[in-house]
Amino acid sequence: xxxxxxxxxxxxxxxxxxELAEPLGLLEESLRDGEPVSAxxxxxxxxxxxxxxxxxxxxxxxxxxxxxxxxxxxxxVSAAGPFASIEDLYVRPGARRRGxxxxxxxxxxxxxxxxxxxxxxxxxxxxEAEAFYAALGYEREPGVRVLSRSLAVVDPPPxxx
Numbered sequence: 672x673x674x675x676x677x678x679x680x681x682x683x684x685x686x687x688x689x690e691l692a693e694p695l696g697l698l699e700e701s702l703r704d705g706e707p708v709s710a711x712x713x714x715x716x717x718x719x720x721x722x723x724x725x726x727x728x729x730x731x732x733x734x735x736x737x738x739x740x741x742x743x744x745x746x747x748v749s750a751a752g753p754f755a756s757i758e759d760l761y762v763r764p765g766a767r768r769r770g771x772x773x774x775x776x777x778x779x780x781x782x783x784x785x786x787x788x789x790x791x792x793x794x795x796x797x798x799e800a801e802a803f804y805a806a807l808g809y810e811r812e813p814g815v816r817v818l819s820r821s822l823a824v825v826d827p828p829p830x831x832x
Contacts, residue, residue: 681738681771682731683778688721694729694739701761728778730762730771737766740775742782742791750790755783757793776807 686694695716699707708716719725723744730738741759746752757779762771783791793809794817795801801811 681774683774686727686729688717693736697739730775738762738771753788754790755788
C-alpha cells in the first residue's frame with residue numbers, strides 16, 4: 672500500500688523505565704477503563720522494566736503513542752531456555768489497520784531475537800485478535816488450555832531498613 676507524503680510512518684521504540692507515563696497511561700485508558708494503577712504497582716512495573724524482566728514497546732505516530740506492547744521474559748524448563756509472552760498489546764481504535772500492531776509485533780520479534788528467545792506466546796480473548804496474530808505467523812498451540820484462578824491479595828509487610 673503506498674504511503675502518502677503527509678502520513679508519517681509508525682515508529683516503534685523500546686521505552687525506558689523513566690519514560691513509562693504515556694504508554695502506561697494508554698494501557699490504563701484502554702484496559703482498565705481509565706482507572707490508574709496504584710503507585711506501588713507503577714513502581715514495581717518500572718522496576719521490572721529496569722531489571723529487564725519486562726520490556727515496553729511504544730508505537731508512535733506523529734509524536735503520539737498509538738499502540739503499546741508489554742513483553743515479559745522468563746526461563747522455561749520445558750523449552751530449556753528463555754521464552755517471552757506478550758502480556759498486553761493495545762492499539763488505539765483510530766490507529767488500527769494502519770500498521771501500528773504489525774509494527775509492534777515486528778519489533779517483538781526483533782527484541783526476542785536479540786535476547787536469544789525462540790518462542791513467544793500471546794493469549795487472546797477475541798476472534799479478531801486471534802486472526803490478527805495468525806496473519807502475522809502466530810499459531811494456535813495444540814492441546815494447550817489456559818486455566819486461571821483468582822486469589823486474595825494480601826499486602827506484603829513493609830520492608831525493614
